[in-house]
Amino acid sequence: MQTSLHSIALLLALPLLSSCSLLGLRKQVEALEAQGGVTIEVTNMPDGTRPTYALAWRMENGLRKDSAGFQKVRPDGIASFNLNLDSTYRVGAFTDENDNHHYDAGEPLDFVKDVQPLSLSDPKARVKIWKLTLHRNHDLAPGTVIEMPVENKALGGVTQVALGDVASLDEPRFAPEVGGSGLWRPLDFLSTNTLGLYFTEPYDPSRIPVVFVYGIGGSPQDWRYFIDHFDRKRYQLWFYHYPSGMRLDRVSSVLATGLRALRQRHHFPVCYVVAHSMGGLVSRTAITEAVKDEGVNFIPKFVSISTPWGGHQAAESGIRHLKKPVPSWLDVRPGSDFLLNIYATPLPKGTVHHLIYGSIEGGPFYLKGDNDGVVTVVSETDLRVKEGTTSFRHLLHEHTEILQKQETLEWVMALLKK
Incomplete structure (x- = not known):
């Protein structure tokens, strides 16, 4: 007190x-001045018998370069990140139906491109929640497996x-x-x-x-x-x-x-x-x-x-x-x-x-x-x-x-x- x-x-x-x-x-x-926040809300998640994960990643020359903030999405669909302001990110979520910690074609997925974190120190920055709706059709060949980009802790991490x-x-x-x-x-x-x-x-x-x-x-x-x-x-x-x-x-x-x-x-x-x-x-x-x-x-x-x-x-x-x-x-x-x-x-x-x-x-x-x-x-x-x-x-x-x-x-x- x-x-x-x-x-x-x-x-x-x-x-x-x-x-x-x-x-x-x-x-x-x-460090606070160098970072920004990103929050997502995931809808259309399966019944909860399999986990839904979220992460942010960067692209370079069309390839996935590195990632940050890998986390299990809360039951209410919320996940949040602290990320460096000097990069833009793709932020997504997927349900890992076979529990291999990779994305397999046909599993529920959604993501957004070109996400700029909202500064944690700028008083004019207002909280925004990115909406993601999981769905299965992403035009990937059956059997395609996408491994998670390597984690780069210097990019930031999870906000609880x-x-x-x-x-x-x-x-x-x-x-x-x-x-x-x-x-x-x-x-x-x-x-x-x-x-x-x-x-x-x-x-x-x-x-x-x-x-x-x-x-x-x-x-x-x-x-x-x-x-x-x-x-x-x-x-x-x-x-x-x-x-x-x-x-x-x-x-x-x-x-x-x-x-x-x-x-x-x-x-x-x-x-x-x-x-x-x-x-x-x-x-x-x-x-x-x-x-x-x-x-x-x-x-x-x-x-x-x-x-x-x-x-x-x-x-x-x-x-x-x-x-x-x-x-x-x-x-x-x-x-x-x-x-x-x-x-x-x-x-x-x-x-x-x-x-x-x-x-x-x-x-x-x-x-x-x-x-x-x-x-x-x-x-x-x-x-x-x-x-x-x-x-x-x-x-x-x-x-x-x-x-x-x-x-x-x-x-x-x-x-x-x-």
């Missing part, structure tokens, strides 16, 4: 960090993605230290953890989904008190797991795409979003994108808690001290393009925003004015956002402690019931 506070403290102590730590961060950011997976908060991948690694090592998070939207129990069409989104350096376990005590008769509880060091437009777009995909899968009429700290920035942008792209407002209620709507000066400090800062700091600094876009873009018509902010007595000396130990009240209640809210409430709690209090929980549930 203290991860966000520790992240800010580290940020403020940047001049004291070891050169080794800074070098590791720089390498992460440089979850979409509606049922999971427990107790799993190691949701631990606070793992969430912290998503801040300082966002690229490693994409390959070693699992980005996406999780369910705490199987989907139930009779209950309203509530999506929880943590903040910078946070983890799903930040929401343990809420999830353990929330009204389960009325609501089903989901959470978003993401690397908080990535540019916020990118993780917002992933959240928006995931919410739309789950709605199209389960046909729920509405869902609500509850977010903490920087998660409020991620969520607001995601709600706007998801509703616009879906063409109907299926997210009518949004609650933010302790969100730095005016930005954070510590992010500005980090940017000044580092040639390659954590990418999300570029968006959290006061006056960033990301924040200016939030101010200029109202929430969708019909979406209400309830704002909760906190403060404590005797906050740290480096935060001027009233604060919650991490974020100033001035930022939490920035008028450019506050004026557009339906309600706002002040609670006397510290930045992360606020999520462990019955008072906060009861107020959030009361807001969602209105």
Whole structure:
């Protein structure tokens, strides 16, 4: 629960960090800038008795040169890759009916040509899902066998993605230290953890989904008190797991795409979003994108808690001290393009925003004015956002402690019931 506070403290102590730590961060950011994402959704898969595989490959002089990201396609048809931006790829999937890890003529197959990965660091890049439909007729002679191109690990690899997976908060991948690694090592998070939207129990069409989104350096376990005590008769509880060091437009777009995909899968009429700290920035942008792209407002209620709507000066400090800062700091600094876009873009018509902010007595000396130990009240209640809210409430709690209090929980549930 203290991860966000520790992240800010580290940020403020940047001049004291070891050169080794800074070098590791720089390498992460440089590698992130060199890679892009590709996600596919495969339909018309056989009944699941045989595996369907996906991979990306390059061509040279009409021949298959090398490949990356060989993976088993999820039962929901999703597969995702991290690939170098300096190449274009063919991306495909096939069902391996004879289990030989090669493609044999007549097996279900589909692929797309000339795929350019979407930059992982460009805030203007929006998530796209390539649609593949497996079919058997590809004009290959009977008996033709196509071996998989040789794997080239330098091209990139697999992005682990979850979409509606049922999971427990107790799993190691949701631990606070793992969430912290998503801040300082966002690229490693994409390959070693699992980005996406999780369910705490199987989907139930009779209950309203509530999506929880943590903040910078946070983890799903930040929401343990809420999830353990929330009204389960009325609501089903989901959470978003993401690397908080990535540019916020990118993780917002992933959240928006995931919410739309789950709605199209389960046909729920509405869902609500509850977010903490920087998660409020991620969520607001995601709600706007998801509703616009879906063409109907299926997210009518949004609650933010302790969100730095005016930005954070510590992010500005980090940017000044580092040639390659954590990418999300570029968006959290006061006056960033990301924040200016939030101010200029109202929430969708019909979406209400309830704002909760906190403060404590005797906050740290480096935060001027009233604060919650991490974020100033001035930022939490920035008028450019506050004026557009339906309600706002002040609670006397510290930045992360606020999520462990019955008072906060009861107020959030009361807001969602209105």
